[in-house]
Amino acid sequence: MNIPVNIPVKTPGSTGKPAAESTAKSAAHPPKVTIEVVAKRAGVSKGLVSFALNNRPGVAPETRVRILQAAKELGWKPSLRARSLSTQRSYALGLVIARNPDVLASDPFFPSFIAGVESILAPEGRALVLSVVPDAETELKTYRSLVADGRVDGVFLTDLRHGDPRIPLLVELGLPAVTLGRPDEPSPFPAVTVDDTPGVMASVAHLAALGHRRIAHVAGSSTLLHGSRRCAAFAAALREAGLPEGQTIETDFSVAAGSDATRRLLTQDTPPTAIVYANDPMAIAGLGMAHELGVRVPHELSITGYDDIDFCRYVYPPLTTVSAAPMVWGRAAASTLLTLMENGSADDVDLPAARLVIRGSTAPPRG
Amino acid sequence: MNIPVNIPVKTPGSTGKPAAESTAKSAAHPPKVTIEVVAKRAGVSKGLVSFALNNRPGVAPETRVRILQAAKELGWKPSLRARSLSTQRSYALGLVIARNPDVLASDPFFPSFIAGVESILAPEGRALVLSVVPDAETELKTYRSLVADGRVDGVFLTDLRHGDPRIPLLVELGLPAVTLGRPDEPSPFPAVTVDDTPGVMASVAHLAALGHRRIAHVAGSSTLLHGSRRCAAFAAALREAGLPEGQTIETDFSVAAGSDATRRLLTQDTPPTAIVYANDPMAIAGLGMAHELGVRVPHELSITGYDDIDFCRYVYPPLTTVSAAPMVWGRAAASTLLTLMENGSADDVDLPAARLVIRGSTAPPRG
DNA sequence: TAGCCTTCCTAAACCGGTTCAGTTTTGGTC
DNA sequence: GACCAAAACTGAACCGGTTTAGGAAGGCTA
Numbered sequence: 005m006n007i008p009v010n011i012p013v014k015t016p017g018s019t020g021k022p023a024a025e026s027t028a029k030s031a032a033h034p035p036k037v038t039i040e041v042v043a044k045r046a047g048v049s050k051g052l053v054s055f056a057l058n059n060r061p062g063v064a065p066e067t068r069v070r071i072l073q074a075a076k077e078l079g080w081k082p083s084l085r086a087r088s089l090s091t092q093r094s095y096a097l098g099l100v101i102a103r104n105p106d107v108l109a110s111d112p113f114f115p116s117f118i119a120g121v122e123s124i125l126a127p128e129g130r131a132l133v134l135s136v137v138p139d140a141e142t143e144l145k146t147y148r149s150l151v152a153d154g155r156v157d158g159v160f161l162t163d164l165r166h167g168d169p170r171i172p173l174l175v176e177l178g179l180p181a182v183t184l185g186r187p188d189e190p191s192p193f194p195a196v197t198v199d200d201t202p203g204v205m206a207s208v209a210h211l212a213a214l215g216h217r218r219i220a221h222v223a224g225s226s227t228l229l230h231g232s233r234r235c236a237a238f239a240a241a242l243r244e245a246g247l248p249e250g251q252t253i254e255t256d257f258s259v260a261a262g263s264d265a266t267r268r269l270l271t272q273d274t275p276p277t278a279i280v281y282a283n284d285p286m287a288i289a290g291l292g293m294a295h296e297l298g299v300r301v302p303h304e305l306s307i308t309g310y311d312d313i314d315f316c317r318y319v320y321p322p323l324t325t326v327s328a329a330p331m332v333w334g335r336a337a338a339s340t341l342l343t344l345m346e347n348g349s350a351d352d353v354d355l356p357a358a359r360l361v362i363r364g365s366t367a368p369p370r371g
Numbered sequence: 372m373n374i375p376v377n378i379p380v381k382t383p384g385s386t387g388k389p390a391a392e393s394t395a396k397s398a399a400h401p402p403k404v405t406i407e408v409v410a411k412r413a414g415v416s417k418g419l420v421s422f423a424l425n426n427r428p429g430v431a432p433e434t435r436v437r438i439l440q441a442a443k444e445l446g447w448k449p450s451l452r453a454r455s456l457s458t459q460r461s462y463a464l465g466l467v468i469a470r471n472p473d474v475l476a477s478d479p480f481f482p483s484f485i486a487g488v489e490s491i492l493a494p495e496g497r498a499l500v501l502s503v504v505p506d507a508e509t510e511l512k513t514y515r516s517l518v519a520d521g522r523v524d525g526v527f528l529t530d531l532r533h534g535d536p537r538i539p540l541l542v543e544l545g546l547p548a549v550t551l552g553r554p555d556e557p558s559p560f561p562a563v564t565v566d567d568t569p570g571v572m573a574s575v576a577h578l579a580a581l582g583h584r585r586i587a588h589v590a591g592s593s594t595l596l597h598g599s600r601r602c603a604a605f606a607a608a609l610r611e612a613g614l615p616e617g618q619t620i621e622t623d624f625s626v627a628a629g630s631d632a633t634r635r636l637l638t639q640d641t642p643p644t645a646i647v648y649a650n651d652p653m654a655i656a657g658l659g660m661a662h663e664l665g666v667r668v669p670h671e672l673s674i675t676g677y678d679d680i681d682f683c684r685y686v687y688p689p690l691t692t693v694s695a696a697p698m699v700w701g702r703a704a705a706s707t708l709l710t711l712m713e714n715g716s717a718d719d720v721d722l723p724a725a726r727l728v729i730r731g732s733t734a735p736p737r738g
Numbered sequence: 739t740a741g742c743c744t745t746c747c748t749a750a751a752c753c754g755g756t757t758c759a760g761t762t763t764t765g766g767t768c
Numbered sequence: 769g770a771c772c773a774a775a776a777c778t779g780a781a782c783c784g785g786t787t788t789a790g791g792a793a794g795g796c797t798a
Binding site for chain 3: 459
């Protein structure tokens with residue numbers, strides 16, 4: 005049953021740490037280049053090398069040049085570990101994700117967000133320490149141990165919740181942070197926000213303009229700030245359009261929940277003619293459920309999502325959705341966090357509001 | 372346009388590093404608990420505390436107890452940074468992902484894999500350092516700098532390629548690693564594998580049994596080992612079933628490419644009656660394209676995917692696919708890497724072969 | 739009682755940077 | 769030439785552990 009494909013030459017038990025030697029000409033120990041060696045070469049004390057490196061005042065211009073020259077010749081890079089010990093910093097940032105693995109897997113937000121973060125951190129020589137934990141309790145413990153171990157100098161706070169306990173915790177721990185979105189209580193941390201209200205309102209307005217009167221909402225978890233905010237935006241938009249209150253079903257943002265909610269909505273006596281989903285994965289699941297129930301989209305049911313994930317363009321019909329920009333968000337958050345740590349303060353950043361992208365999943369009702 | 376929602380009380384510019392003080396009773400400096408303090412309390416030298424902590428021989432049993440007791444009373448945890456400096460280890464593991472952001476975003480493999488990795492690392496006090504880079508060249512540089520900075524003690528090697536340059540690089544750098552899958556050339560590193568051949572072959576066998584004779588393959592990138600292996604398995608399965616060679620289109624695993632490939636296949640004079648996709652996102656895109664072209668699935672076209680991502684169950688018709696188990700993979704890889712670093716060697720692990728999951732997207736042809 | 743191991747422990751070096759008190763050099767002013 | 773301040777630089781302490789050489793105490797053999 006186990007078909008061997010290209011099994012490499014390897015005697016059992018030979019797997020192991022590769023030998024340290026790399027070049028053939030390694031006669032003795034490859035002499036480690038430390039700040040001492042550089043100092044000697046440049047004919048100065050190691051303290052001065054340190055000064056020159058971190059370009060601080062008090063080093064004569066020509067001496068500085070000589071030192072940097074020596075460092076370059078020797079190929080010296082200061083030891084991050086030694087530097088960490090004396091500066092009490094780790095030159096790394098942290099991201100703790102507390103999510104049900106299923107939800108995490110179907111949500112493309114984080115991969116993109118992280119790609120954005122990395123694009124800023126890498127050139128700065130900062131690393132990203134990632135933790136994925138199963139629940140909120142473990143999450144708090146994780147922050148504590150990240151700080152206790154001095155693993156990170158700052159963190160990204162995503163998936164804000166009402167009265168988020170992480171904010172006082174981080175304050176207590178003295179850990180700088182950036183919040184993705186604005187917390188609903190006083191926070192000392194800079195916030196990077198994308199206003200998602202206009203996008204949701206535009207979705208509803210778009211549906212209303214098409215003639216829909218019974219619009220339902222498959223919402224995300226109301227414990228999450230953006231979940232309840234999108235919910236509020238939905239209700240406000242209905243009022244604004246002069247429509248009656250719509251049905252709302254709260255979910256955990258998972259694909260399975262989106263599917264279930266859709267079934268419940270569509271198997272009623274008077275089903276809605278349009279459904280606004282709080283994220284794309286649920287909308288796609290809803291699309292599947294509609295198919296299964298024989299409800300044609302968009303002719304008998306209009307559907308909108310949120311996020312504009314890659315899939316949207318390629319399901320059928322292509323999904324009308326609201327375009328967020330997680331990569332941009334990641335970049336902004338990383339820049340802000342770096343600024344905060346460097347200057348001791350950073351301004352909030354408001355990214356351009358997410359915009360409605362109209363595709364084929366919405367049409368006038370009973371078309 | 373910018374609707375303010377719960378803007379917290381905050382004077383501009385007040386954002387900044389939160390004050391370090393946490394408890395009200397912080398009279399003077401909160402006295403840092405170092406190994407010195409513990410040593411003093413236990414009435415021994417700090418060297419001995421170190422010995423006791425790392426339970427090494429040469430400490431009298433009662434003394435050891437006294438030391439550990441003192442440490443507990445003082446709430447002492449050894450400083451990771453200091454320990455890093457003297458042991459030359461970082462107690463962190465690395466994962467470098469080189470992927471087009473689009474592909475990365477639609478592929479739920481990594482989130483799940485990482486969740487699995489974390490479930491093993493966290494209890495061991497190890498952190499995961501994640502890098503997402505745009506291309507293979509940057510990837511190599513990233514490994515170099517991770518080592519140069521001593522950020523990680525070992526790495527996970529995913530998305531193996533033919534004659535993968537990362538393997539000799541890691542050997543040169545002396546960095547322990549675990550490969551996800553077996554490289555096609557000698558490798559000193561332990562491999563954690565899931566044999567994907569049986570799954571692909573089962574897919575084809577299943578389709579052949581249903582009566583399909585024109586089966587096409589939308590393959591992944593052939594530079595990736597698992598891409599070309601699945602391709603080979605596909606061809607082999609056709610031969611085994613006594614079917615003629617099938618059409619194969621190579622892609623980059625992206626949703627867009629899956630959609631395009633499907634259009635090309637279906638708009639031919641004699642289109643296939645079944646398509647085997649190298650991953651689920653492409654299969655789902657293929658499903659969308661089939662709908663768009665008015666080709667009914669599964670009646671006029673059968674479709675199979677690979678990975679069994681969450682979506683599969685919720686699209687319509689639900690997708691027949693091959694179930695991989697990225698979380699289990701993550702766990703196995705993390706365990707193996709830890710073993711390797713502790714013992715200097717670790718055995719290969721063969722995880723149970725991925726299995727075919729039959730759902731609604733496959734049926735006899737021209738039903 | 740000397741000689742020799744063990745066992746338990748200490749003191750100090752070490753990892754490789756940063757930082758600061760203080761010394762030497764430089765240059766300007768009267 | 770004396771005086772002084774600023775600039776340039778050194779030496780040593782420091783971050784907080786690990787590791788090693790070696791010392792003291794105790795037990796065993798001859």
